[in-house]
Amino acid sequence: MRTVDxxxxxILGAVPLLPPLELKLLEAEGGVLAEPVAAPVPLPPFDNSAMDGYAVVASDVAGATEADPVALPVIGDIAAGDSGVTAIRPGLTARIMTGAPLPGGADAVIPVEWTDGGTANVLITRPAPSGHYIRRAGEDVVAGQVVAAEGTRLGAAQLGMLASCGRSRVHVRPKPRVVVLSTGNELREPGSELSPGQIWDSNSFMLTAAVAEAGGVGYRQATVGDEPDRVMETLEDQLMRADALITSGGVSMGARDVVKEVLTGAGTVKFHKVAMRPGKPQGFGLLEGTPIFTLPGNPVSAYVSFQVFVRPALRAMQGLPPDPLPTVTAVLGADLASPAGLRQYVRGRLSFGGGAYSVVPAEGQGSHQLGSLSSANALVVLPEDAEKVPAGSRVEVWRLPS
Incomplete structure (x- = not known):
């Protein structure tokens, strides 16, 4: 057997780096920047009001109190987006809205709550220092500052930043497009009637969702039976739209392990036993240059294999570090045993309290027991030399996507 590492x-040495594309901003969501982006202007680009209120000369209202308010003439209104704003002089004020440009000569904004709300004349009941409620030009970002470095994954906040810099398009390594296929004569589509010996397909739904959680775009293909020609035809048909393929089932040592049968010798695909539990039978290679991951058919084995091998590979294809799931150290809540020489991934419930993490193993650990996986929020990672791990030990724990 080969090791997990x-x-x-x-896998990481074989998967290709996706070429960058120029995409519209919303199309680039989830992509990874293939260029640094700098602000062409300061942000904000001009001094503006942080409140609805009145633009004033601070010295004019220095003595304002509730008992003795300062009265000022209001010379006009300044709304957000006004381009004709000029200036005010001492002894005058202008109503100003949030985000509106500050008129020249003004050095403070009085919020409307500190006034009587007058439109021709206003009574101001509190003083304000110079700079009060003013957003200065460039206080967020200065002109020329890199606001998103190459290698940044673009989420909502990053897209907002790019838009605020005037970018409508950007070069990114896009989300990997991943086609997911389950094989097996016993599989039926959810919603259909079952005959004796049949089960509803769960793996393809689970793995397609896992692709999305990992930052890819998943495409579920309908299940295929154990006919070699049909399996190979389906895989070849999907190559045109896929950056990667995932199959589940048909990779062990059985007489009807069709995926192993049709892919042995195809491209660079090879099959191995990996020293892990669950998920020992694994296959990987390039099929006409496209990575294909052949995962075991047992649901938990398929899911764990995805997190251990496929997720890091999808990240690497976008130029991101192939990091594992978010990892914490936790106190184990029960004794655990692990087979010698195997890296074991144990389902569990992770919690935080008293300043530390703790984890309790799930009761069911069979590779077919999807119920315990669906209620778990973590995987306890036991190394190959950890045959007996007593309660109270500190263990490595992967946090599962919620």
Missing amino acids: QHLAE
Whole structure:
């Protein structure tokens, strides 16, 4: 058997880096920047009001009190977007709205709550220092500042930043497009009637959702039976729209392990036993240059294999570090045993309290027991030499996507 690290290293050494595309901003969501983006102007680009109120000369209202308010003539209104704003002189004020440009000569904004709300003349009941409620030009970002570095994954906040810099398009490595296929004569589509010996397909739905959680775009293909020609035809048909393929089932040592049968010798695909539990039978290679991950058919084995091998590979294809799931150290809540020489991934419930994490193993750990996986929020990672791990030990825990 090869180790987990050996198998992952082979995968990471083979998966291609996706070429960058120029996309519209919303199309670039989830992509990874292939260029640095700098602000062409300061942000904000001009001094503006942080409140609805009155633009004033601060010295004019220095003595304002509730008992003795300062009265000022209001010379006009300044709304957000006004381009004809000029200036005010001492002894005058202008009504100003949030985001509106500050008129020349003004050095403070009085919020409307500190006034009587007058439109021709206003009574101001509190003083304000110079700079009060003013957003200065460039106080967020200065002109020329890099606001998003190459290699940044674009989420909502990052897209907002790019838009605020005037960018409508950007060069990104896009989300990997991943086609997911389950094989097996026993599989039926959810919603259909079952005959004896049949089960509803769960793996393709689970793995397609896992692709999305990992930052890719998943496409679920309808299940395929154990007919070799049909399996190979389906895989070849999907190559045109896929940056990667995932299959589940048909990779072990059985007489009807169709995926292993049709892909052995195809492209660079090879099959191995990996020293892990669950998920020992694994296959990987390039099929006409496209990575294909052949995962075990048991649901938990398929899911764990995805997190261990596929998720890091999808990240690497976008130029991101192939990091594992977010990892914490936790106190184990029950004794655990692990087979010698195997890296074991144990489902559990992670919680935080008293300044520390703790984790309790799930009751069901069979590779077919999807119920315990669906209620788990973590995987306890037990190394190959950890045959007996007593309660109270500190263990590595992967946090599962919620």
